[in-house]
Amino acid sequence: MPLATPELPHRDRHREAVIRVRGLEVGFGERTIMKGLDLDVYRGEILGFVGASGTGKSVLTRAILGLVPKRAGTIEVFGENVDGLSPASRRAIERRWGVLFQFGALFSALTVKENVQVPMREYLHLSDRLLDELAMLKIEMVGLNPDAADKLPSELSGGMIKRAALARALALDPEILFLDEPTSGLDPIGAGEFDDLIATLQRTLGLTVFMVTHDLDSLHTVCDRIAALGEGRIIAAGTIDTMLKSDHPWLKAYFRGKRARGVMTANEA
Amino acid sequence: MATDLLREPQITIERAGAERRAILTGRWTAEQAAAIERCAAALAAEAGDSRRVLLDLSHVERLDTLGAWVLDRTRHELGTAGRAVDFVGASPEHTILLNEVAYRGFQPRPATRRNRLYDVLVEVGENVVRAGKDFAGGISFLGEVMTALVRVATRPRRFRGASLVHQLELVAFRGVPIIALISFLVGCIVAQQGIFQLQRFGATPFVVDLIGILTLRELGVLLTAIMIAGRSGSAFTAEIGSMKMREEIDALRVMGLDPIEVLIVPRLLALVIAMPMLTFLSDLAALYGGGLVAWIYGGVSPDVFLSRLRAAIQLNTFLVGIIKAPFMALIIGLIASMEGLAVQGSAESLGRHVTSSVVKAIFMVIVVDGVFAMFFAAIRY
Numbered sequence A: 001m002p003l004a005t006p007e008l009p010h011r012d013r014h015r016e017a018v019i020r021v022r023g024l025e026v027g028f029g030e031r032t033i034m035k036g037l038d039l040d041v042y043r044g045e046i047l048g049f050v051g052a053s054g055t056g057k058s059v060l061t062r063a064i065l066g067l068v069p070k071r072a073g074t075i076e077v078f079g080e081n082v083d084g085l086s087p088a089s090r091r092a093i094e095r096r097w098g099v100l101f102q103f104g105a106l107f108s109a110l111t112v113k114e115n116v117q118v119p120m121r122e123y124l125h126l127s128d129r130l131l132d133e134l135a136m137l138k139i140e141m142v143g144l145n146p147d148a149a150d151k152l153p154s155e156l157s158g159g160m161i162k163r164a165a166l167a168r169a170l171a172l173d174p175e176i177l178f179l180d181e182p183t184s185g186l187d188p189i190g191a192g193e194f195d196d197l198i199a200t201l202q203r204t205l206g207l208t209v210f211m212v213t214h215d216l217d218s219l220h221t222v223c224d225r226i227a228a229l230g231e232g233r234i235i236a237a238g239t240i241d242t243m244l245k246s247d248h249p250w251l252k253a254y255f256r257g258k259r260a261r262g263v264m265t266a267n268e269a
Numbered sequence B: 001m002a003t004d005l006l007r008e009p010q011i012t013i014e015r016a017g018a019e020r021r022a023i024l025t026g027r028w029t030a031e032q033a034a035a036i037e038r039c040a041a042a043l044a045a046e047a048g049d050s051r052r053v054l055l056d057l058s059h060v061e062r063l064d065t066l067g068a069w070v071l072d073r074t075r076h077e078l079g080t081a082g083r084a085v086d087f088v089g090a091s092p093e094h095t096i097l098l099n100e101v102a103y104r105g106f107q108p109r110p111a112t113r114r115n116r117l118y119d120v121l122v123e124v125g126e127n128v129v130r131a132g133k134d135f136a137g138g139i140s141f142l143g144e145v146m147t148a149l150v151r152v153a154t155r156p157r158r159f160r161g162a163s164l165v166h167q168l169e170l171v172a173f174r175g176v177p178i179i180a181l182i183s184f185l186v187g188c189i190v191a192q193q194g195i196f197q198l199q200r201f202g203a204t205p206f207v208v209d210l211i212g213i214l215t216l217r218e219l220g221v222l223l224t225a226i227m228i229a230g231r232s233g234s235a236f237t238a239e240i241g242s243m244k245m246r247e248e249i250d251a252l253r254v255m256g257l258d259p260i261e262v263l264i265v266p267r268l269l270a271l272v273i274a275m276p277m278l279t280f281l282s283d284l285a286a287l288y289g290g291g292l293v294a295w296i297y298g299g300v301s302p303d304v305f306l307s308r309l310r311a312a313i314q315l316n317t318f319l320v321g322i323i324k325a326p327f328m329a330l331i332i333g334l335i336a337s338m339e340g341l342a343v344q345g346s347a348e349s350l351g352r353h354v355t356s357s358v359v360k361a362i363f364m365v366i367v368v369d370g371v372f373a374m375f376f377a378a379i380r381y
Ligand SMILES: Nc1ncnc2c1ncn2[C@@H]1O[C@H](COP(=O)(O)OP(=O)(O)OP(=O)(O)O)[C@@H](O)[C@H]1O
Pocket: A028, A033, A051, A052, A053, A054, A055, A056, A057, A058, A059, A060, A102
């Protein structure tokens, strides 16, 4: 590929990277999924992360979260190398991030409200009243009906599971929010509300959002920066304009394909 | 930790006639939940007879959803008490956050508190009805399985041979070591106890009759059935249950495949084939263990053991045990499959059904063994 490592926009040099990945290599058995991958996520930005299905977006997210072992490279979160952290400092980091898994990963034996309360009970000392109110608040904030609070995950629709999982990810007002395809399975209006919610939270709480998504609308409307994964590394990173100007065949097909044109004309109108 | 450095939220209240101005400082975040609640209570108390309260947020270091929630809740509560509350000096971010969490009342669910005795009676009643339904469900499930079997038998092409062989390996072949070992040990124990008791009457050699008859008629098949219920019955329930949980059973159905035919018939057949074989093995292992102990403890030499054994047992002693085996297998398999199909969406429900599958199977195996004992006694077999 004739593509050089993308030059970071000038202003980014002064910004603090809350996640810094260098030379990451991850694989399963014989297969190498990514190799020599570099990625920065800056404080306060919403990073949209794109890539064809099966390129390893979820695997990268899991590697940063420490759920998948890496073969080489370094990962720094909040300026600390995650290898060789003491269990206490690891917990301190885990308290500062929230994760929405691709398939929700709600605890099936607990109701939605109890799911949201799990991290609160673990990390905060709240009165029963606040515990209840705060859980209900998060549930309403993500656009769930209060009736859903006492339902079990198996009684929810796909979109409701997404929202409930987001409410749980937001339980502790995290500084970094990892979202794996948050809007897939939502109706377009719901997806738009979801995007607005993320943008609001990002503005008010200074949230940093790492969002894996296939949703072109999200990429256009809420993402400050986009990174594209392919061939086991980041093939491009930058604003949506950078993506639109890119000559990489996959990026061209992705951002200027038939579906993308529809979104663009709609956004311009 | 940096927590010590975090500044506690505080409220300073200035009075100006009927107006109060509360200046908020520090970090209004979730870590400080207790202090925040204290501040809010203090504010509510201080508001006293004032008409108007101004909350000055300009010195707040950090505000998160919890802080914003408590502030807005306090505003609402004071508002319903007839005092106008306004936020001043809020940064644009704080304003957005306060709007986002805007107070809304959450009605607590009505607590259902009833009479204890009433609850107990309800539970007893429910359990009786459930037991009845379980029984009826078992019979109808047996019917479904039988029709599936007939379907498979009339159209042998639909029979899943590979699946049967795979299940046979898991149930029979891999079960051999543990069943042989347990039977061997139980055989040893029974022989040892028998020798100790019979020695007192000088009747040591009768231990051979004891081991032979007890093992072949009852122990072998019971031990095997209990082991299989624990080993394979639980596995069936867990497999079928987790498939049910993840809608895999529904996927089979919409593809026009019958889950009973695909999942349950091969497992049930494997059990029915494996049980008699494992029972036979268990018989041998227990006799071997008993013989060994009789030789070492009781001085009954192998030759004597074998000739006494031949005199003590007949073919029907062995058959009484082995005839029961397929029935036990059927019971274990049916209970395991039914419990598996009854699993609901949660991991907890899976655990509950696996437990109840094993408990019910062992209970039913022992009940049926008793019924067989009465039956064989009645026909003098
Ligand atoms: N536990 C695992 N063991 C072996 N291979 C795995 C494992 N997890 C993921 N993979 C492989 O890694 C690759 C990347 O998977 P990943 O789930 O990250 O894709 P993705 O980019 O998130 O795709 P999608 O957009 O469809 O979610 C896939 O080819 C997958 O087969």
